[in-house]
Amino acid sequence: MTLETRDSFYALADELLGRRREGEEMRLSFQGEESDFVRFNNAAIRQPGSVRQLHLSMELIRGKRHCRAHVVLSGDRALDGSRLRDVLERLRVDLGSLPEDPYLILPDDPRSTEQVGEDRLPKAEEAVEEILDAASGTDFVGIFASGGLFKGFASSLGQKSWFSSHPFNLDFSIYAHEDKALKESLAGLEWNGATLRERLGWAREKLPILDRPPKDISPGGYRVFLAPAAMEEILNVLSYNGFGLRSHRSKTTSLLRLLENEAALSPEVTLTESTKRGLGPSFDDSGFVCPDEVRLIEGGKLTGALVSPRSAVEYDVPTNAASSGEHPRSLEMAPGDIAKDDVLEKLGEGILIGNLWYLNYSDLKNCRMTGMTRFGTFWVEGGQIVAPAPAMRFDESVYRMLGDNLEGLTREQELIMDPSTYSARSTNSARVPGAIVRDFTLTL
Amino acid sequence: MQDLVAKRFREIAPAADFVSLRLLESVQQDIGVRDDVLLPVETCLDAGAMITVFAGGGLGYAATSDLSSSGLARAAARALEWARLSAGRLVLDVSKVEMPCPQGSYESPVEIPWNQVPVSEKSDLLLRACAAAKRSDSIVSRELFLAYHQVDSLYLTANGNETRQRLHLLVPHISVTANRGSESQTRTLGQLALARQGGFELLASIDYEGRAPIIADEARELLDAPNCPSRRMDLLLSSDQMLIQIHESIGHPLELDRILGDERNYAGRSFVTLDMIGTYQYGSNLLNVSYDPLEGQFATFAFDDEGLGAERQLIIENGRLLRPLGGTISQARANTSGVACSRADSWNRPPIDRMANLNVEPGESSLQELVSSVERGVFMQTNRSWSIDDSRNKFQFGCERARLIENGKLGPVVKNPNYRGISASFWRSLKGVGNRDTFEIMGTPYCGKGEPNQVMFVGHASPVCLFGDIEVFGGES
Structure with missing residues (x-):
């Protein structure tokens, strides 16, 4: 299927590129998926289904004028070709009424890349049988998503790039009662039922702790361990407007005080956009190829930014093929030196925060965020988990939690494959350690 | 397209307790301006169908952008497979659910159809409003956009029910940021809260162009304001x-x-x-x-x-x-x-x-x-x-x-x-x-x-x- 889809895209691209008129350039970006989605509740199936979708973006360029259309494809070459020829004519008409775009840029060193992933997944039905069997007797809730993801690019500059991958992602939680639950995920390119049973076994062992009376926690400052999943939530919010060059130059970044050298992060904090260790394509929708790494924060200081092709022209700096929103796609936080096995002992007394949820800024200038603890959050005493913690609201500045109050990061990073499926399955990922933070403010 | 897909669906619908098709065709146009520069105009043309099947108490769905008879038949077969697999393992027995039997149609009220207004008129409006928001040097970012979405839906059941609906959705947006040193304050047109159903006439009804300088002035005003007390x-x-x-x-x-x-x-x-x-x-x-x-x-x-x-x-x-x-x-x-x-x-x-x-x-x-x-x-x-x-x-x-x-x-x-x-x-x-x-x-x-x-x-x-x-x-x- 992978190569067949690639060849179909290339053939369609050749036909469309051949229809250019003198003075016209064209960029074509393809995205497709053949996914199975099975949703679970109470260890039973809620909604099972499959989605097959193919989309093509066509950008027509004449001089400094350009416009784009995103078109769904049927997969039938003749039908799609006919529909796209009509769209091309419409773009020609629209182009005539548009002004020049001073920030339009084409790659001056067009390169083609190819990443073809092998399909090693079982049929979704087989995995579902194993999931139902392994989860039997628990209050299991979540989603299994699997199947092929495809991305392609072709342009009149001679580029042809292709990416395909066949990942699965089982994102689930097991509930003890009410809001007391543990969250886990199992994701990768090769399904392994034994690993699933191991993860569920671990969760079953931990569930009785959630049945203990919860620790009564009042608002105040607490020593906490932020597990990698919780740290990733913080970095997710920071990624929304923290690292893009446009946000820096337009003074809308949440890291404005860091940018203006009015605040600092701990020297332990180093953040890198690491395409080479990511799981997605290395090319963007406009034909630029991402560098292996872009260092964003090094030793607590802002050292770089994600630069989209558009920002590159606007601010006269080289692009690093960032998306138009200039958000990271494969963010990596450098590890520290706390061994994972020593975390509870080092924490001593405090809260182990397994996950954070629904984060947002509460004071942008001070990069202060609020959000809730959720899933696998426990009160720790004497280096031991002693009780579940209630869902608590935090309100804390990044300059404190990743600044003076950061006691250390774990030696081990966790690879978190983004389970997001808005419009289509995500290929984003992150590698993050956990962190011990003192005086972490809980407010409600 | 709707009539053709309806005919195909009637031909390929599998024998099952309940079968439905939901066809969506949509056209979206996004026009935006940032700091007096028009962003690339984007048009999105989407179409696809989801077939849902109930069989033996189970349910399954399959969605496809292939709306040919064979494409719909493949989707129906896949939905039936899921329905059979989920029978007895679903959170409920769907054979006991009485699904609605709808007949009817709906269209959002529109006075000035979006597509009758040339792109240049919309972009000119945005450029004027953007320019009007540049009230002083402390205004460092101005972003405006208009997102219009027309959604045509057809819902059919194999036992003869049918609804057709057409929605016209418009989302107008203005965001202006003022800055002094390490402080920035952003004011918007209600975030995106002025989203309504209708056509181009909605922009006049909310005085879209006139709101831009007011929003800019309020952003500047916030720079000088004290923090809200606690x-x-x-x-x-x-x-x-x-x-x-x-x-x-x-x-x-x-x-x-x-x-x-x-x-x-x-x-x-x-x-x-x-x-x-x-x-x-x-x-x-x-x-x-x-x-x-x-x-x-x-x-x-x-x-x-x-x-x-x-x-x-x-x-x-x-x-x-x-x-x-x-x-x-x-x-x-x-x-x-x-x-x-x-x-x-x-x-x-x-x-x-x-x-x-x-x-x-x-x-x-x-x-x-x-x-x-x-x-x-x-x-x-x-x-x-x-x-x-x-x-x-x-x-x-x-x-x-x-x-x-x-x-x-x-x-x-x-x-x-x-x-x-x-x-x-x-x-x-x-x-x-x-x-x-x-x-x-x-x-x-x-x-x-x-x-x-x-x-x-x-x-x-x-x-x-x-x-x-x-x-x-x-x-x-």
């Missing part, structure tokens, strides 16, 4: 903040699929339980909440995505919870009443329980009367930050702008206003509800929920509302 006080909320308050702490907790636990791995559960329906005092007796397919409101339709007819119903009356928000399947699972709110964000996602238009009904008080009744309080406008726990109880919201209220009078502007509370007690502190003059019809295109994830458009209309003794706080100095 203490307990009365809280008056504008309609464009009530939108998020209704959405997060009434809408989501009342969605039946959350109450039934479907969302516990992602969007969360609910502090509301089934035994509360009909008896629970959700708020003070001033609180009246309706599910209302108001003409022109953002999430108005005649039928939901499983064919259930939409009609106005009270959800909360005099503070008492009457019914939750759940579609046909959830109603059957929970053995309770609900409303037409089984909705999918596109052809490639299955319907789930989603609030549509959920509105707070107007009360008796004028804005002046509400302000006059406050000895010490704050009037907050336009949401900019939202966060709530997975049971939809502990919330914290931040607003773009606020004015202090002292001794019954509106006072100075303050910046970085926030407040926090608990849903279960917050609505009981409602002590004043604005009259129809303060009632504004609003909506938002971005509500995330579901596995696989879906982003849905919703509508919320509300008067200005006054709450007593709320924890309010500002930014750090």
